[in-house]
Amino acid sequence: MSGALLEGILEHMAIVSIAVLISSVLGIIMGIIAYWVRFLDSVILWVSEVLQTIPSLALLALLMIIFGLGDITMIVGLVLYALLPIVSNTYTGLKNVSPHLKDAARGMGMSKMQRLFKVEIPLSFPLIFSGIKIALVNSLSVAVMGVLIGANGLGTIIYRGIQSRNMMNILMGAIPVVIMALVFDFGMSKIEKKLIKRTK
Amino acid sequence: MIKFQNVSKCYGHTAILKNISFDIKQGEFVVLIGPSGCGKTTTLKTINRLIEPDNGKIFIDGKDITKANPVELRRTIGYVIQQIGLFPNMTVEQNISIVPKLLKYPKQKCQEIVQDLLALVDMPYEENAHKYPTELSGGQQQRIGVLRALAASPPIILMDEPFGALDPITRDSLQEEIKRIQKKLKKTIVFVTHDMDEALRLADTIIFMNNGKIVQMASPEEMLQNPADSIIKSFLGKHMDNGNGVPKLFAEDFMKTKVFKVPRTSRTLECIKLMSSKDVNSLVVLNDDDTYLGTVSIEDIKALGKPGKEIAELVTNDVITVSRKEGAQIAFDKLLSSKSNYVIVLNDNQTVAGLITRTSMAKALGEALWGEVL
Ligand SMILES: Nc1ncnc2c1ncn2[C@@H]1O[C@H](COP(=O)(O)OP(=O)(O)OP(=O)(O)O)[C@@H](O)[C@H]1O
Ligand SMILES: [Mg+2]
Numbered sequence: 001m002s003g004a005l006l007e008g009i010l011e012h013m014a015i016v017s018i019a020v021l022i023s024s025v026l027g028i029i030m031g032i033i034a035y036w037v038r039f040l041d042s043v044i045l046w047v048s049e050v051l052q053t054i055p056s057l058a059l060l061a062l063l064m065i066i067f068g069l070g071d072i073t074m075i076v077g078l079v080l081y082a083l084l085p086i087v088s089n090t091y092t093g094l095k096n097v098s099p100h101l102k103d104a105a106r107g108m109g110m111s112k113m114q115r116l117f118k119v120e121i122p123l124s125f126p127l128i129f130s131g132i133k134i135a136l137v138n139s140l141s142v143a144v145m146g147v148l149i150g151a152n153g154l155g156t157i158i159y160r161g162i163q164s165r166n167m168m169n170i171l172m173g174a175i176p177v178v179i180m181a182l183v184f185d186f187g188m189s190k191i192e193k194k195l196i197k198r199t200k
Numbered sequence: 201m202i203k204f205q206n207v208s209k210c211y212g213h214t215a216i217l218k219n220i221s222f223d224i225k226q227g228e229f230v231v232l233i234g235p236s237g238c239g240k241t242t243t244l245k246t247i248n249r250l251i252e253p254d255n256g257k258i259f260i261d262g263k264d265i266t267k268a269n270p271v272e273l274r275r276t277i278g279y280v281i282q283q284i285g286l287f288p289n290m291t292v293e294q295n296i297s298i299v300p301k302l303l304k305y306p307k308q309k310c311q312e313i314v315q316d317l318l319a320l321v322d323m324p325y326e327e328n329a330h331k332y333p334t335e336l337s338g339g340q341q342q343r344i345g346v347l348r349a350l351a352a353s354p355p356i357i358l359m360d361e362p363f364g365a366l367d368p369i370t371r372d373s374l375q376e377e378i379k380r381i382q383k384k385l386k387k388t389i390v391f392v393t394h395d396m397d398e399a400l401r402l403a404d405t406i407i408f409m410n411n412g413k414i415v416q417m418a419s420p421e422e423m424l425q426n427p428a429d430s431i432i433k434s435f436l437g438k439h440m441d442n443g444n445g446v447p448k449l450f451a452e453d454f455m456k457t458k459v460f461k462v463p464r465t466s467r468t469l470e471c472i473k474l475m476s477s478k479d480v481n482s483l484v485v486l487n488d489d490d491t492y493l494g495t496v497s498i499e500d501i502k503a504l505g506k507p508g509k510e511i512a513e514l515v516t517n518d519v520i521t522v523s524r525k526e527g528a529q530i531a532f533d534k535l536l537s538s539k540s541n542y543v544i545v546l547n548d549n550q551t552v553a554g555l556i557t558r559t560s561m562a563k564a565l566g567e568a569l570w571g572e573v574l
Contacts, residue, residue, distance in 0.1 A: 104285030107248055107358075108299055108348075109275035118298075122289040198289050200334065 005157065009176050012153035015071055015146065016139045019078030024132050027083050031090025031128075032116065041091065048084040056081060056142050060149050069150030074143065081142055082135035089131030093124025126195040133188040140181045144173075201226040201388050202247065202356065207256035209242055216242050217253065218412040224390065224405075226355075229382055231399040232392045233435065234409035240392040243409070244358050247390065248277045260356070275299055278349030278357035278387075282364045284341050286333040292318075292344055293329040299352040317347040321377060339370035346378060350385070359391045363398065369547075372457045372554075375401055396435045400424070400453075408432050421567070451531040452524035454564040455545045455554030461486050464493055464512035468505040471496065484544065484552055485515045491550040495519045495540075521546050524553045532561055 030048070034041040051059075060077045067073040097120050105115045121128075147155030154173045161169025202224040209217040217239050224230050232240045245251040246258060249270040258265050265273060286295050296317060297310040305313075315325045321343045333341055342362060349357050359378075363371040379402055382389050393399055399406050400420045408415045408423070408431075416428035427433045461484045462471055471483055475498055482497040494515035505514055521544045522531045535543045535556060542557040 098283075100281060100283035100285050101287060103250065104279070104281055105287075107245075107250055107274055107279035107281070109271050109273070109302055110298075111271050114302070119287055119289075123287075198332065200288055 005172055005176070008152070008154045008157050008173065009180075012140070012143055012155075012177070013180070015074055015151065015153055016078065016136065016143050019075045019143075020082055020132065020136045020139055022075070023079045023082035023135055024086055026079065027086025027131070027135075028090050028128060030083070030087045031094065034087065034091045035094040036112075045088060045091065048087045051080045052084040056145060057148070060145060064149045071146070071151045073149050074146040074151035074153075077149075078139045078143060082139050085131040085134040085138075086128070087131075089127045089134075090124070093127035094120050096127075097123045123199045126192055126199055129188070129195060130192050133185065133192065136188070137181050137185050140177055140184070144177060201228070201261060202390070203259040203262075204243075205257045205259070207243075207246060207253045207258060209239075209246070209251065209253045209255075216412050217246075219256070220412075220414060221256075222407060222414060222417055224388060226388055227386050229379070229389045229391065229402055229404045230407060231403035231405070232390065232407050232409060233394060233396065233399045234415075235431070236394065238409045239412045240394075240409055241360055244360055244390060244392055247356070247358055248274045248279060250274075275302055275352065276354050276356070278352075278354045280342075280345050280349045280357065280359040280362045282361040284333075284338075284345045284365075286341055286344055286348070288333055291330050291332055292336070295333070295344060296348050296351050298348065299354075303352055305352075313351055317350060320381065321347065337370075339366055339374065342366060342374060343377070346374075346381075350381070350387075353385075354387075356388045356390070359389065361392050361394070364393070364395075369553075371398075376457055378402070396437065408435070449528040449564075450524065451522050451526040451528060451543075451545050451556060452553060454528060454531070454560055455524070455556050456560050457554040459484055459552055459555055461552060462511060464488065464510065464515070466511045467507075468501050468509050468511060468514070469507055471511050472498070472501060483511075484555075485511055486552070492521065492544065492546055492552050495544070519544055522556075523548065528564075531556055535561060 027048075030044050034044040054062075056077070059080065060073065063073045063077050063080075067076060094116075101119060101123065102115065105119045110118065143151075143153050144155040144158060146153045147159040154177055157173030158170050159173075161167070161171075161173060204220050204222050207217055207220045208215065220243065232243060234240055242251055246253050247260075247265075249265060252266075287298075290298075293311075293314050296314045300310045300313055314329060318325050318328060323340065323343065328336075328340075333344070336344065342365075346359075346362065349359075362378075363374050366374065375398060378389075381387070391402060403420050405417060406420055406423050407417045408428075410429075410431055416423060416432060418426075418428075423432065424436060427436055460474060460478050460480055462474065464485055464487060466485075475481060475483060481499075482495050485493045485496055487493045493512070494517045496511055496514050496516070500514050500516065501511075519540045519542065520534045520538045522534060524545050524547060526545075531543060531545075535558065542555045544555050545553045547553045
């Protein structure tokens with residue numbers, strides 16, 4: 001049993017990490033585009049907001065039609081679902097960098113790219129990081145639903161427990177999810193505090 | 201060096217700059233002054249193309265700046281803003297070497313630049329280079345802001361109310377530093393302020409703006425003698441005698457703010473060392489709360505001092521003091537009738553603001569008669 005549990009935890013983590021990684025890259029790029037291209041910002045923010053308001057079950061069902069059963073569908077679903085906090089935190093962070101600092105950077109002769117990478121992203125990184133944290137913690141629980149679309153992870157153990165009315169099994173699947181969420185939330189909040197120090 | 205030709209700028213239907221033309225010579229210290237919203241910042245920002253004018257042309261060294269790539273242009277013009285604008289994620293060293301790095305100077309050169317510049321403002325490299333901006337005082341931060349603008353040796357430096365947020369004492373010393381640096385490095389500086397004291401103290405030429413137009417462009421002396429408009433008179437305020445056109449000047453207008461001070465608890469030997477290293481023959485001695493106690497001269501120490509004794513025992517009160525708002529004439533009279541060759545200028549709270557020596561008096565009189573003398 002403990003072998004299955006360990007496997008479940010690892011699969012769960014793997015699916016969530018891959019999804020959040022992809023979502024971070026996509027989300028940060030979308031946030032930057034929204035920040036740079038004025039007329040696109042409302043569109044991009046709207047899309048990521050709408051994605052999140054779709055009930056996760058419905059979203060997964062829709063994706064299943066396209067991608068079939070399995071881990072890939074779950075990852076795609078998580079990516080879409082995790083986008084909002086990352087996009088909106090990136091956008092807000094970049095937008096809220098002090099106008100004086102932006103002015104100074106421009107006045108010193110930094111190009112748009114140099115301003116982004118040397119000033120704007122470093123200064124908004126704590127907020128971007130906090131978006132990634134929210135995405136990660138949310139995804140850990142959403143990923144439990146993977147079992148319904150044939151993906152691996154802790155959902156499988158919980159589902160088996162439900163079917164066999166075995167409380168032990170349900171808890172064995174659920175508790176690691178809660179612990180992982182708490183650990184990540186705590187650890188990443190700590191890092192976030194450290195990051196903020198260097199941007200004020 | 202910098203030439204404005206009929207420059208105009210509108211936001212919507214409001215004209216912010218109305219047909220501005222002027223010339224700034226190489227090595228000139230030009231101060232833009234005027235009431236809030238008159239267009240000083242806008243004028244300044246057109247020079248490094250942070251703002252593009254709607255009409256008119258701006259030339260630097262005879263070249264139309266719209267023909268240059270704006271990013272490259274800005275790397276050749278230093279820029280200092282009121283809010284200081286140091287990047288909080290970078291150390292002092294990284295902040296100062298931004299433009300040299302953008303220009304791809306080798307690492308070694310960047311570090312040399314930082315060392316030289318920090319030495320220029322008496323902030324030792326080892327102690328300061330690796331600090332973050334939040335670990336510095338406001339005055340130190342703005343010093344770094346100025347150094348950052350100097351880093352790639354741009355011939356032109358733009359400064360937008362750089363000392364506006366600083367306390368008066370820090371501002372005094374930074375003004376003196378920037379003037380010294382400007383003369384030493386022969387920079388052309390365009391400096392925005394709304395403080396007439398600052399303008400009179402720093403400028404070779406003052407450009408007075410109101411409502412997007414230039415009201416008067418003149419040397420400080422000429423502006424004092426012939427202010428072109430009542431609004432300029434109101435800005436000159438205390439510097440004018442009731443309308444008869446003779447400038448009213450105060451002790452503070454002539455004082456040197458670089459004064460060598462020691463606490464009353466210093467030892468005789470330290471004082472002698474300081475005197476010989478700074479090449480002065482007397483020091484100002486302060487009480488524990490930084491108020492003025494008296495002075496001590498090298499003769500007294502040599503005649504009466506024992507090694508290791510506290511300096512407080514040797515302090516004398518022969519030197520005359522005046523308040524910084526004392527009329528210049530009274531201060532001069534006191535100086536001329538005094539045995540010592542300087543008078544001490546005190547702030548209202550009895551701390552030391554500066555001193556007037558016979559040389560600084562002579563220089564001030566010379567400037568009043570013949571304009572700037574070096
Ligand atoms: N982007 C903008 N859009 C509209 N109006 C603007 C803009 N920037 C500046 N203005 C207006 O232009 C006028 C001149 O502004 P500017 O910043 O040049 O004034 P200033 O002389 O530097 O004033 P201060 O002493 O307050 O800094 C002001 O009335 C200001 O409100
Ligand atoms: Mg301004």
